[in-house]
Amino acid sequence: MWIGIDDTDSPGGMCTTYIGAVLVRRLVQAGLRIVDARLVRLNPNVIHKTRGNAAISIEADGDPETAFALATACVEELAQFDDKKTNPGVAVSEIHPPLDFYYAALRDYCTVDEAVGVLEAVGARYRGYKNRRGLIGATAAISSVFPNQTYELLAYRKREMWGTPRQVDTASLFRAEEVTYPHTWDTVDRENGVVVGVPHTPDPVLFGIRGESPAWVKEARSYVRSEEPACEQVYTTNQGTDAHLVPGSVATLREGRSYLVRGTVAQAAATGPGGHVSFLLKDCGVDLRCMAYEPTKGFRAIVRALVPGDVVATAGSYKGGSLNLEKLGVARLADVVRIRPPVCPGCAKRMTSAGTGKGYKCRVCGARSREPEVKVLERRIQPGWYEVPPTARRHLARPLVRGVPAWEEVVLQSSQGCDAPPIT
Ligand code: ATP
Numbered sequence: 287m288w289i290g291i292d293d294t295d296s297p298g299g300m301c302t303t304y305i306g307a308v309l310v311r312r313l314v315q316a317g318l319r320i321v322d323a324r325l326v327r328l329n330p331n332v333i334h335k336t337r338g339n340a341a342i343s344i345e346a347d348g349d350p351e352t353a354f355a356l357a358t359a360c361v362e363e364l365a366q367f368d369d370k371k372t373n374p375g376v377a378v379s380e381i382h383p384p385l386d387f388y389y390a391a392l393r394d395y396c397t398v399d400e401a402v403g404v405l406e407a408v409g410a411r412y413r414g415y416k417n418r419r420g421l422i423g424a425t426a427a428i429s430s431v432f433p434n435q436t437y438e439l440l441a442y443r444k445r446e447m448w449g450t451p452r453q454v455d456t457a458s459l460f461r462a463e464e465v466t467y468p469h470t471w472d473t474v475d476r477e478n479g480v481v482v483g484v485p486h487t488p489d490p491v492l493f494g495i496r497g498e499s500p501a502w503v504k505e506a507r508s509y510v511r512s513e514e515p516a517c518e519q520v521y522t523t524n525q526g527t528d529a530h531l532v533p534g535s536v537a538t539l540r541e542g543r544s545y546l547v548r549g550t551v552a553q554a555a556a557t558g559p560g561g562h563v564s565f566l567l568k569d570c571g572v573d574l575r576c577m578a579y580e581p582t583k584g585f586r587a588i589v590r591a592l593v594p595g596d597v598v599a600t601a602g603s604y605k606g607g608s609l610n611l612e613k614l615g616v617a618r619l620a621d622v623v624r625i626r627p628p629v630c631p632g633c634a635k636r637m638t639s640a641g642t643g644k645g646y647k648c649r650v651c652g653a654r655s656r657e658p659e660v661k662v663l664e665r666r667i668q669p670g671w672y673e674v675p676p677t678a679r680r681h682l683a684r685p686l687v688r689g690v691p692a693w694e695e696v697v698l699q700s701s702q703g704c705d706a707p708p709i710t
Contacts, residue, residue, distance in 0.1 A: 287350045289357050290377040292341035292423025296369030301489040304442050306342035307519035309360045318348030325521035326427040327681045328391045331542040331603050338681045341423035354378040354411040375420025379410035383429040391426030401425040434527040439503040441492040441515040449488040453513035462509035468687040470497030470506040475676040482676045528684040533697050536569035539604040546697050551596040555589045563589050575608040576600050582674040591666040595620025599698040612683045613673045615698040619665050628659040
């Protein structure tokens with residue numbers, strides 16, 4: 287069976303992954319066998335999310351009635367019911383629901399009625415609390431399939447520590463990353479010298495370690511020195527996979543969805559108030575503003591190095607008419623040329639213009655030349671992929687250290703103009 291939970295926390299506390307970890311332990315105590323525990327990230331653009339739009343799915347063997355009773359009891363005991371934006375949902379199904387609902391919740395928007403339709407169709411046990419919105423995430427979580435997956439080890443704090451400053455040794459986190467990278471990533475941001483895997487919110491999470499296998503996240507964890515955790519859970523997850531991205535074309539983007547879009551740089555980057563950088567991408571006569579916000583730090587230097595005529599693919603969410611950049615692929619760099627008066631061969635001084643259409647003249651010896659000096663300048667970037675630093679990375683964004691999926695390379699290298707190729 288699959289047990290789904292969502293929408294249990296608020297900015298003031300709790301975390302659905304913690305409820306998942308508690309439930310895993312209670313299911314085991316009740317004699318059920320855990321097959322997998324999944325941390326399922328959904329559309330990062332939904333406005334109702336508390337933080338990272340996460341839901342939980344636990345795959346287990348045993349009595350579904352017991353599982354449902356334990357899951358609802360956990361939620362009723364731990365969810366932040368006082369917050370008006372917390373609307374928990376719990377679903378238990380013995381049939382894996384069709385995966386379309388997962389993809390809809392990951393890449394698009396869904397309604398509670400649609401979720402209930404899916405749950406009814408598979409004969410699931412379910413309970414939605416308050417406005418029942420959490421049923422969307424709970425249903426998406428139990429419908430999920432991960433063609434590509436990563437892992438996250440989450441350590442949780444003892445209850446008496448919740449809301450107090452976290453005691454996690456920074457040097458040990460840097461050491462954990464140094465020893466296990468590239469098999470784990472984003473525990474720290476080495477370029478910017480900051481810790482990424484320790485939250486600052488008042489929830490039960492102590493730290494998280496992301497990586498390619500349960501063994502590697504546990505290996506990294508063994509280096510971390512911290513206050514004593516209450517418990518730890520390794521989740522299988524769609525984080526770091528780009529599962530939210532679909533190929534898109536500039537003219538047909540829809541608000542609140544995430545895309546990989548190919549086009550030509552139409553206007554070089556400009557830096558606006560707050561250090562946010564933007565440039566215009568063009569495809570089939572339509573412009574798209576691409577944004578690299580201030581928290582993307584050094585990535586903005588890459589964006590600033592683009593010039594009109596560069597052919598690129600941009601990945602990110604389309605919001606408020608702009609694409610918020612997570613990653614950038616450079617397919618072809620335009621030639622940047624500098625045109626200046628030539629240097630006089632006789633006296634090695636640079637000539638000056640002799641007037642419109644009259645070529646150039648040396649002010650020292652009077653020599654003349656018709657042709658200017660044309661120099662192709664070296665570009666500051668190379669073709670290839672560039673990404674925002676770990677500190678600015680979205681949960682679903684795939685770090686380059688994991689490689690670029692074949693379909694993304696196809697989009698980048700496509701010669702099809704405005705029509706993005708299908709996912710392969
Ligand atoms: P939590 O840790 O509790 O999951 P969160 O940041 O993940 O916190 P939620 O509090 O779960 O955010 O809020 C997200 C809400 O949006 C949930 O009610 C979920 O069911 C709903 N939701 C998720 N994806 C979609 C979607 N694609 N369309 C509509 N609603 C969605």
